[in-house]
Amino acid sequence: MEKVAILGGTFDPVHFGHLSIAQTAVSQFGIDRVIWAIDRTPRHKSHSVLASFDQRREMVALATARRSDFGLLPVDTNPSGTSAIDTLLYLQKIYPGDRWYWIIGSDALQTLPKWHRCSEIGGLCDWLVAPRPSQKNRDREKNGEICSSEWGDSLWDAAIDADDKMQDRTKAVCCKVAQQMALVNVEIRWEVLSMRAIEISSSHIRRLGAENRDLSYLVPEAVRTYIATQNLYQ
Numbered sequence: 637m638e639k640v641a642i643l644g645g646t647f648d649p650v651h652f653g654h655l656s657i658a659q660t661a662v663s664q665f666g667i668d669r670v671i672w673a674i675d676r677t678p679r680h681k682s683h684s685v686l687a688s689f690d691q692r693r694e695m696v697a698l699a700t701a702r703r704s705d706f707g708l709l710p711v712d713t714n715p716s717g718t719s720a721i722d723t724l725l726y727l728q729k730i731y732p733g734d735r736w737y738w739i740i741g742s743d744a745l746q747t748l749p750k751w752h753r754c755s756e757i758g759g760l761c762d763w764l765v766a767p768r769p770s771q772k773n774r775d776r777e778k779n780g781e782i783c784s785s786e787w788g789d790s791l792w793d794a795a796i797d798a799d800d801k802m803q804d805r806t807k808a809v810c811c812k813v814a815q816q817m818a819l820v821n822v823e824i825r826w827e828v829l830s831m832r833a834i835e836i837s838s839s840h841i842r843r844l845g846a847e848n849r850d851l852s853y854l855v856p857e858a859v860r861t862y863i864a865t866q867n868l869y870q
Contacts, residue, residue: 637735638669638735639665639668640727640735640737641658641662641669641736642671642709642724642738642739642761643670643671643672644672644720645675646675646692646838647695647696649692649695649841650692650855650859651836651838651859652853652855652856653835653836657766657834661764664764668705670739671707672707672708674689674693674708686869687868709727719753720751720757721751721756724757736760737764740764740766741765741766741767742765742768742805745763746812748816749816749817749820755817758817759822762825762826765809765827766806766834767805767831767832768833769834802833806828841855845868845869
């Protein structure tokens, strides 16, 4: 029996934060394979997707090319925006007997009670939850006030000091979601990834791309080159 994890998202574009989350799951829980599932038509995104599904899928393929334990969800699995439960059930049929995990950010986990057929998917896999930045830091990043390449020693020290609090906040989110799911008689199994909250966001990368800024510290070189050659986010 292998341990297989799904990492879903828009990946517009994929970045080092996504790769760090996947690697942490592999290292911390002995995941044998991570399947990257690119959303065709994201249901919970407020922005318009700026890169096509094929372009986003190609960027993920480039970012994960050197990892034999990373793979992409087959295209025919999701021809028209299949829901998460359909994807998981499909994969369980292909890989029967494996133990399934879903890698997810704490902010996305909070939407689980609203997912299509949440009472089914909730108990079919273990949830590996990545800490997410506080709303204050997300707002600061959105406004261009902070950038991961510009962090000084004092800010890094503050981030280290905040790690325990971030872990506690993430656990509190998981407990709350577990209580909500219990109301529909579903017990979810969850673990928090032992990592700092990732301050990188795809929206920030898109803004930098529109300004012709350097993306080399945010995305793998192959992805940066693809973005440039495809004139994405201009």
